[in-house]
Amino acid sequence: MSKIKMIQVVAITSFIILILLQVRLISSVYQIEQLEFLKNEKEGIKLNYEESIVNDKVYPGGQKIIDSILVPHYTELEQLYKKDRKLFDQRLKQLGVKVLLELKNKANFKVQFQQLIRKQKLDLAEYDYALFMDKLALTFDGKTYYSLFTISPKNREGLIEGNFDVVHPQHSVSAITVSLSSPNSNLVGFKLYVNKHNQAKNILMSIAPFLLLAISSILVIVFLFFVTMRNWMRQKKLNEISSDFFNHVTHEFKTPLTTIKVSTKNLRTDLEDNQWTGGYRSFDVINRQVQRLDKLINQALEVSSFDPQAAQFAKHFLITDLYNILLDLQVKWKNQAVISFRFDDNITTHCAYYDHFMLTTLITNLVENGLKHNVQEQKKVAVLVMQNSDKFLEIEIHDNGHGIKKSDRKRIYKKFQRGEQMTSTTGLGLGLYFVHKIIEVHKWKLNLESEIDKGTIFKITIPILK
Structure with missing residues (x-):
């Protein structure tokens, strides 16, 4: 591989690594901004939401709905558990579906959410929410719990009210699991998610200066590299042309120089034969100049080094x-x-x-x-x-x-x-x-x-x- 190709490969590889590092850095900054986004607002909403459901579940009145469905069936369920575990599990799932449907049908959390936003003196039109229930279980002895359902955040079935698109870990405001250690009680797990409209756009706007600086830096480096490489290759070509020309010229100098040397020797012999002492001074000057010219040409041949x-x-x-x-x-x-x-x-x-x-x-x-x-x-x-x-x-x-x-x-x-x-x-x-x-x-x-x-x-x- 030629030197130029090697430099290009190393440079391009370095650029790719630099771009990947920049992408990773920007991604990390974006993730950090996501975590910090609406941090203060979410803390206020969380506090007000949890105060509104003290001694309650999911939303005000939610505990009453859950108990109205589960409490009448504790005796029946306990007997099923002892007699037929398969039927017991089926019955639990049925009751779980019924609880979810009843909570969804009677939910009126939108009004409560609007009140939470107003308390924070925020613009209601800019915010969206999702009330999600992910766990429900019951116990007969206050120790061992039997699950009616466990729902992943990716499953729309757990959405009680709101916009399912808001259900994302980074939008979580409150995650609560409530249980009692008393017999014939239940365990309920639910979450509130809140997000501001156009979150991605808002975050990108906040990191725009950093993003533009990173992109500009990469573009400047790439531009300078190509300009430098172009100028270097052009200069290299010019140097090669100049060197070839110079070597040719100095080579051509050698022929007349040799003739001058021979003529100088002949001139000295003629001067000695004719005893013309006045010409010796001119001869010495010619001889010194010939020697200097000879040395200068030899040195010029190696001028590049x-x-x-x-x-x-x-x-x-x-x-x-x-x-x-x-x-x-x-x-x-x-x-x-x-x-x-x-x-x-x-x-x-x-x-x-x-x-x-x-x-x-x-x-x-x-x-x-x-x-x-x-x-x-x-x-x-x-x-x-x-x-x-x-x-x-x-x-x-x-x-x-x-x-x-x-x-x-x-x-x-x-x-x-x-x-x-x-x-x-x-x-x-x-x-x-x-x-x-x-x-x-x-x-x-x-x-x-x-x-x-x-x-x-x-x-x-x-x-x-x-």
Whole structure:
């Protein structure tokens, strides 16, 4: 599996897990809200309801209805129990059905429920109820009970009055089981359920901010992932194209470079044969530049994996190296620009720790950048070296070019990136990339000051080697 596919699989799996966790969290919040919904209202209704049926069952007058059916049959039932258990059970079921029917026929709990709601100062139109009877049993000795019926909340037969849709554990207001320990008595279990219309809608409205935040967060994460993946793949493709192009260009550089090397050797031989000493200075400049170009191309081939460990750090006289670097540049730009070099006399013996080739690349790129991107009639670059403190030297490279926009200052250090003002000149956009990398490798500091149409100043802070 490719790296991209693996990342996509991991990301999609993570998204699915995140969505499942969010669903579980929202579900838990919904359930908690259901339990808390109408909590205060239900407590008030429960209190008033239970007070209204003190010494009674199901609803006011319910005990009288139950007793009127069961009490006349206790003697008969007790005898049946002793003689024929099967017939006894059948008789109990018949009496149970009769009790339920009688309680339903004579129920008038709606009026009482309206009174309970009004006592709580609630809107009657918003509430619904269900009065449910789930157990009925009788005893002959006050100890052992014989069930006439036990009804599940899912069974509509237990509904005495009200709306069966309200019968749900979360809507329970009061659950009562009444029994006496005296002979020839009964046990009755009943419940009152109360609910507000559109409960689900009301709960969803209460958790709407949390719900919207969760959904928005997931959508934002998904959107950012796809945008990031798209940009990353696009950038990866561009990097591959740029790398292929750059490798091809540097490979093509090798052929003329080899020819220059051979020609330089032949030139030196001709100079020695003709004893033309004046040409040796130009020859040395060409030779140094060929060597530098050779190293630069080899380094450029590995620019995508710039390795700080490849730097060869050593102690150098900074002023001496800068003089030689700038001398080569003065020869190259002799008829096109003025390159000046100034430094404090007291720092000529100061040393610094750096890679000589990298310093050459650094200074050359900054100086030539100020000359290539310069439309002045007299192009100027001034290199100043001064000692800021006992520990640091500062190299300032001034040019009179057209400057660098603030919007370009961050991206000009990236590979193959150039400022808007530089689009009219040739180049691959690697000069300042190398500069930034070399500064990073040496752990120096680089500051940039620039003003449009007035020029640019690069300041490099270098530690002094004691």
